[in-house]
Amino acid sequence: MIKRIPVFAVALVGLAFIALPIVAVFARLSLRGISSSIVTDALVVSLKTTFVAQALVLAVGTPMAYVLATHRFRGRSLVVTLVELPIVLPPAVAGIGLLAAFGRFGLLHTGLPFTQAAVVVAVAFVSGPLYVRQAIAAFEGVDETLVAASRTLGAGRTKTFFRVVVPLARGGLGAGEALAFARGLGEFGATIMFAGSLQGVTQTLPLAVYAEFAVDFHTAVALGGLLVLVSALLLLTLKWLASSSTSAFRFALSTSS
């Protein structure tokens, strides 16, 4: 019969389990690894494609989420489910789907696969729904009376959207975009199938880690260290935003991940 569960010991084991791989990456880090051109190339490709993809996600996802949040129509929940589907889709299915749509033998028959643009498309497809889902919730949370008040005060739809709706939804929008950004940065499966892993063109940081670990362990560890740093920076920014922003932001963060 157990008299007392050793909670502190269990907690310590769990903590060590989580911390060990992260610490190990930095313990095995060497200068030789960091100076490799593979690392700088992958960093440039990752940053470039992530920023372009997230710009697209924001530009298309924001109006899309607003329409879905403010309109009630038949089949709406079906459309929302469709939008959310890529979140739970296995990345390999996302990759084969993109090929089937845009590939050489695909429905649209484009020359998109295995270009840098293909990385952007894969990242946007996989990460965009995370932002849109959160943005719909954020827009639904904006008090309709305030929108109506803005209109009666002489503001058209556009002014109302940018001066009232977006500022009031900004907490949820920020949280959704942070999640999409993190998901996009770590994207692996769909990218490798749809865009390949060509150094300096389509090889992002996660792809480079995979390509190097069998060839040059030092470079793979350096790439890993870089990803840990960028991810940690992102997480800290998120927490800082959450503590300095509205409660809606904290709510969005706690319910979404």
Next chain:
Amino acid sequence: MARLLLDFSVPLRAFDLELTLPVERTVALVGPSGAGKTSVLRVVAGLLQPARGGVSLGGAPWDALPPEERSVGFVFQDYALFPHMSVRANVAYAGPVGDLLERFRIAHLADARPRELSGGERQRVALARALARNPAVLLLDEPLAALDAHTKSEVRGELHDLLRDLALPTLLVTHDYEDAASLADEVGVLVDGRLRQLAAPAELVARPSDAFVASFTGANLLRGRARRGDLTEIVLESGERVFSTDEGDGEVGVVVYPWEISLARAHADDADSALNVIRGEIGSVVEVGNRVRVRIGPVTAEVTASSAERLALAGGGIAYATFKATGTRLVPL
């Protein structure tokens, strides 16, 4: 001053809202909640599309105009101040601020956020903001409902003066008849989407069109059966008899206002037939300012605080409520 004309119908959840209403000065729409009052304001502001008809100002139809192009100042029930903007930014959102902050005594709050303000202050910000775009029409949705009783009487006085000075066609909506009567030139009673009666407050009290209007304006309503005679004699449901100078026949409602009723502890036997007497147990006794509202059996009477004390009403027991036949109105049920 251009006249605002409402003539439309809107299907609402439980009934159709049908309204034809000219607004020249201040018109108050009163009625129970869910009567469609707020929907009327939303149609005028362009936030709700009527199925038929619409709104015009000075003969110019507004039907094709989106909300932002209709010259209305809309004060929402909970004021709908933008929480992410300062008081000054809220007012400036609608138009030039000018001396509005000073006029509404909110200049010292210019940099405050709405959540830091009291109810009365929020209401003044909402009014200043509604007026910043120089509207041709003013719409007020329950302007006093969000205020506590103490602030309310003060704000009511201020609002009355403001509406008089602005002299705009104003449509205000309230569930409180006293607010309506003290602020508006005309009061419309809206029930289930239909206007039951539109009249000056004094006229509404003097000649209520039906039982609902009468009880909504604060009158006692006694049900009974009327028989024509020199004076109309009504046998109440309780079996007591009262007389009215109004003519009526069959099932009627006897309308008598609380201030027409006087109270006594003993029944005067030599009463003439034109004096109605109702005997009853003293129920609730509530002080309202320098008056006291007393429930005697089926009726509510309003007497001065001093006579309430002289009659020792707070002690309970039996009392007699008396009112003249000329102080009653008969309405159809």
